[in-house]
Every structure is written in structure tokens, then in C-alpha cells.
Amino acid sequence: MNKLQKNDVTPEHIFYQRRRIIAALGAGAIGASLPKITLADTPNKASLSSLTFKKNNDSTLSLTPENKVIGYNNFYEFGTSKSDPANNAQHLKVDPWTLEITGEVENPFTLNYQQLLTTYPLEERIYRLRCVEAWSMVVPWIGFELARIIEQAKPTSKAKYVVFHTLHDPEQMPGQKDYFLGGGIDYPYVEALRLDEALNPLTLLSVGLYGKTLPPQNGAPIRLVVPWKYGFKSIKSIVKITFSETRPQTTWEKLAPHEYGFYANVNPQVDHPRWSQASERVIGSGGLFSIKRQPTLMFNGYEKEVAHLYKDLDLKVNY
Numbered sequence: 001m002n003k004l005q006k007n008d009v010t011p012e013h014i015f016y017q018r019r020r021i022i023a024a025l026g027a028g029a030i031g032a033s034l035p036k037i038t039l040a041d042t043p044n045k046a047s048l049s050s051l052t053f054k055k056n057n058d059s060t061l062s063l064t065p066e067n068k069v070i071g072y073n074n075f076y077e078f079g080t081s082k083s084d085p086a087n088n089a090q091h092l093k094v095d096p097w098t099l100e101i102t103g104e105v106e107n108p109f110t111l112n113y114q115q116l117l118t119t120y121p122l123e124e125r126i127y128r129l130r131c132v133e134a135w136s137m138v139v140p141w142i143g144f145e146l147a148r149i150i151e152q153a154k155p156t157s158k159a160k161y162v163v164f165h166t167l168h169d170p171e172q173m174p175g176q177k178d179y180f181l182g183g184g185i186d187y188p189y190v191e192a193l194r195l196d197e198a199l200n201p202l203t204l205l206s207v208g209l210y211g212k213t214l215p216p217q218n219g220a221p222i223r224l225v226v227p228w229k230y231g232f233k234s235i236k237s238i239v240k241i242t243f244s245e246t247r248p249q250t251t252w253e254k255l256a257p258h259e260y261g262f263y264a265n266v267n268p269q270v271d272h273p274r275w276s277q278a279s280e281r282v283i284g285s286g287g288l289f290s291i292k293r294q295p296t297l298m299f300n301g302y303e304k305e306v307a308h309l310y311k312d313l314d315l316k317v318n319y
């Protein structure tokens, strides 16, 4: 049940083997081990609730099948194989949960689990998620604009960056206890955006997908989605958002700065040292013997909405 097509993973097996060695040496890399092809028998075991949200009918993108979205994941706190999060995250306790908003703001506040789901009107946004490993999915996310939280927090004039922190709980997240299982990452996972990127209307805090609350493997109860950036910016299971004057070192930048930059804008003209970014495998497409590849678009297809944010930046230097 829920098996990925072999073709979803085999074309990159040589890379994956190399990356497993790199991770073992401590350098780390996204997807550091060979993904298992078999998925959890019941990847959706955690109890999920239906959400009420405004439907968005604008998108012409075809959705990735739900079983791929919830079965082929990167969430290194639960292991580095694509099937590990679905297998290992089911017992993540998401209620009670506290999201703390703090730092350079006039109005620090917290939200509990219920408030995450009910404080801001929810809407569906169909976005393409493009991973730096050169695959993509199209997901019907449910959430609200990060801008809602920023408006409520009222950043001070010192606030230049918005910083996100994932839960740090080695008892629940085995990858935080075991260096190799967790891909050599120094936890907790931290990500950040410039304040203007965070305020862009595309930037979403997601609490659900496919009409229901987020499964643990996709970052329950709340995760970021920044559709014009590589997937690693879309941090999962957030417990704290801080506003800061200085740019923090983010998780992947810290681990391998020559490979992962702070900006991480999807850019087909700037290759990752180990993966061409010119095209991408479309997860869930094709049959047993083929998987669709498509050209990668500048800013993942969201150029019109975000190119202005980077008009003074050399994107080759600021990758």
C-alpha cells in the first residue's frame, strides 16, 4: 500500500549514496541517506480534523496525489529517509502546543493549539513545493498569511528578520538524539526570512493540507510555506517566531554554507554544487517506467509576485 514508484527514487541513487557518506563524515546534506521505497502502512495514523476554509479556485496546477504528499517527506528530526517521517512522527503530540511570538515587537503574544486553527480565517492555497533535491510537488495547503501574525505583533523599527524555530524535544524526535538518524543537524532547526519576504502575501503559515489538519510528517500543527524558495526554508512544527535586528545563521547554511544559502530562491540558472536546478522531477507523475521532468521556473513560477524583492541583489552570490 502507498508504495512510491521505483522511478521516484532510483535515478538519484548514486547521489544519495554519496550523500550518506558525506553525512557520516559529518558534512551533512539534505536527503543524506538512501530513501526506502516502502512507505508506512498507515502513514496517516495520527488523528486529523477537518478544517473550515475558503476555497481557492485560481490555480491551474495539478495536485500531487495525497499519499505522495504525506508519504515522501523531508523532516530530519524523524530520520533522513523519505519514508521515515511518515513512519516515525505519528506520535508527535501537537495538542497542547504553544507558538510564541517574541523579540523586537511591541506586542509579544502566544497562541495555543486551538487558537492556531481559529484566530485567523483559513484559506486554501495551491502552491508548488520545489525541493533543492530537484523534485517538486503541488500541494493544497490550508493556512493564513504570515503577515497576519506580523501585524498583530507590531515589529519595532529594529526588526529586520523573522526567525522560526522548530520544536526541540529529543524524547519525541529521535533524530535530535541520534546524530546519524538526524542527518548531522545541530537542532533545533532554525529558518529565517527578511521582514519584507515575510510580509509578502504569498508567505503562508500552514495548519493543514487536503482539507484536514497537517499530518505530523508534514509539520503539524503549524509550518511555514514560502513557495518561491527551496523547500528547506519551509520549516515545520514551529514553536517560536522571533523578530530580530540581525540575520541569524539558518540550519542548512550552518551545516554546508557552500551548498545552502540564506536566500534559497528557486533559480534554474544557479546550480547547487551537486544538483542541476534547471529541471525537476514531478513526484507522483508518470507510471512505473517514466517520471515526468519539467523545466524549473525562476522563483518557482512566482516571479511576478516576488522578483521586486531582489532587484538590488546578485542572485549568483546570494544563492
Ligand code: MTE
Residues within 6 Å of the ligand: 030, 069, 072, 073, 074, 075, 076, 077, 129, 130, 131, 132, 166, 189, 217, 218, 219, 230, 231, 232, 233, 234, 235, 236, 237
Ligand atoms: N523542517 C524541519 N523542522 N526539519 C526538516 O528536516 N525539511 C525541509 C522542510 N522543513 C525540514 C523542515 C525540507 S528539506 C523540505 S523539502 C520540506 O520541509 C519538505 O516538506 P514536506 O515533507 O511537507 O514535503
